Amino acid sequence: MTVPVATSLARLCVTSDLSLAEALQRLDETGGGPLLVLDHDGRLLRLVTDGDLRRMILAGSGNDAALSLLPPVTPVAARMDTSVAELEALFATHRITAIPRLDAEGRPRVLERREFSGPVLLSTPHLGELEQEFVQQAFDTNWIAPLGPQVEGFERELADYSNNAHVAALSSGTAALHLGLILLGVKDGDRVYCPSFTFAASANPIRYERAEPVFIDSETETWNMSPAALERALSRDAARGKLPSAVVIANLYGQSADMDPLLELCDSYGVPVLEDAAESLGATYKGRKSGSFGKLSAFSFNGNKIITTSGGGALCSDDEELIARARFLSTQAREPAAHYEHKHIGYNYRMSNILAGIGRGQLKVLDERVARRREIFELYRSVLAGIEGIEWMPEPEGYFSTRWLTTATFKREMGQNPVQLLEALKVVGIEVRPLWKPMHRQPVFAGCEYVSHGENHSVSDDLFDCGLCLPSGSNMSDETVIRIAEQLRYLLAG
Numbered sequence: 001m002t003v004p005v006a007t008s009l010a011r012l013c014v015t016s017d018l019s020l021a022e023a024l025q026r027l028d029e030t031g032g033g034p035l036l037v038l039d040h041d042g043r044l045l046r047l048v049t050d051g052d053l054r055r056m057i058l059a060g061s062g063n064d065a066a067l068s069l070l071p072p073v074t075p076v077a078a079r080m081d082t083s084v085a086e087l088e089a090l091f092a093t094h095r096i097t098a099i100p101r102l103d104a105e106g107r108p109r110v111l112e113r114r115e116f117s118g119p120v121l122l123s124t125p126h127l128g129e130l131e132q133e134f135v136q137q138a139f140d141t142n143w144i145a146p147l148g149p150q151v152e153g154f155e156r157e158l159a160d161y162s163n164n165a166h167v168a169a170l171s172s173g174t175a176a177l178h179l180g181l182i183l184l185g186v187k188d189g190d191r192v193y194c195p196s197f198t199f200a201a202s203a204n205p206i207r208y209e210r211a212e213p214v215f216i217d218s219e220t221e222t223w224n225m226s227p228a229a230l231e232r233a234l235s236r237d238a239a240r241g242k243l244p245s246a247v248v249i250a251n252l253y254g255q256s257a258d259m260d261p262l263l264e265l266c267d268s269y270g271v272p273v274l275e276d277a278a279e280s281l282g283a284t285y286k287g288r289k290s291g292s293f294g295k296l297s298a299f300s301f302n303g304n305k306i307i308t309t310s311g312g313g314a315l316c317s318d319d320e321e322l323i324a325r326a327r328f329l330s331t332q333a334r335e336p337a338a339h340y341e342h343k344h345i346g347y348n349y350r351m352s353n354i355l356a357g358i359g360r361g362q363l364k365v366l367d368e369r370v371a372r373r374r375e376i377f378e379l380y381r382s383v384l385a386g387i388e389g390i391e392w393m394p395e396p397e398g399y400f401s402t403r404w405l406t407t408a409t410f411k412r413e414m415g416q417n418p419v420q421l422l423e424a425l426k427v428v429g430i431e432v433r434p435l436w437k438p439m440h441r442q443p444v445f446a447g448c449e450y451v452s453h454g455e456n457h458s459v460s461d462d463l464f465d466c467g468l469c470l471p472s473g474s475n476m477s478d479e480t481v482i483r484i485a486e487q488l489r490y491l492l493a494g
Ligand SMILES: Cc1ncc(COP(=O)(O)O)c(C=O)c1O
Pocket: 171, 172, 173, 174, 175, 198, 199, 201, 202, 250, 276, 278, 279, 299, 300, 301, 302, 311, 312, 313
């Protein structure tokens, strides 16, 4: 009989008239099963494991005995869209080692327990030992408010760490970027350059000010803003009298952009830089801390970042006046008067004293977190060594990346494209993500200008089309990283 299933699974699918000897043989050939017993319409009747066959033998069945002798059981099965939590519950309640999952066409695919030991997320918070102490201080002193001693302490300590003279702790990295643009004087109708290859939060605040983003491509060496594209854009716009009022430079996945040529270009055209260091706290470029290069620089302490305050951000600069102004604008632009006097539109963007307490604890373990993320990257690289077609995000000489996320591109000619890899890993509870979708391809920014790296070469498009971010949380064990890497190796081997 022909069983209506995918060829790769055909050897696992049997009917109940199969003999014990044939079933043993089949298990041997297919690496241990389990076999899927289907009825004549291809519907799943039950699973048969080597344990079931052993029990048949112990009960005295001979080689010719048919599988139909096995006692009937209701098969435990799941749909392709069954959630990871539901799958975990199925494994636990039924104490089974494999679950067949049926796709939209009714074709089964077996999910084995050993492939699956709970969900692994891309990057989760990793708390140290001191956060609670700092938060407790806030409770003990009843500073459950925006501002307070923890905020002051956090600002001081972050300034020291990041090599900035002044820091304003804020409610998010996006808020920091928004205030940064305002402080650089960006206004209605202005043009602002921004990387195309980044998270939307680098670009959205440009729109908050009704300015026009112009997207600049990346380079292959760092994946960050391409000096060649920036140069073409600046010289073209200088010639047409349309220079931008600011350039946002982002440092992605834990690594700085090539700041020397980028800053030199911006300086030579007199355009200020807002550095988006949301993803690069802890990195260095030519020995200098990432997030200390812009006239203003922004950090994020969102839950997925290398350290977190659950949600938060900071705006940094060596310019005391700019940061004083950021503090003023972030607290509703309240004038120093006993009554509530306002001459400017303000924002509620300040960080709370509680969250700053978490941030102080997190800063103490930042260097450890960086070291662990780098170890995780090396572990992936070593398990996947020798597989042609994987290219890890480069770390050029003179750069020190935190490897906030382990990222790589997978050559198109490889057996599986990134979307297939992502789907296959999702089935076993592993969260991977594509690299950032370029802003010039986002519907919300349709019609915005885009300047590519080469006249006919768009690096950000290539990266998005073939790249993935792998789970990289500093709280992952070596075993988990190895399991993910081996799963990838298996998928790439086709
Ligand atoms: C490159 C980049 N810029 C800005 C942000 C915004 O930070 P937040 O989420 O704290 O607003 C993020 C992260 O979320 C980011 O990855």
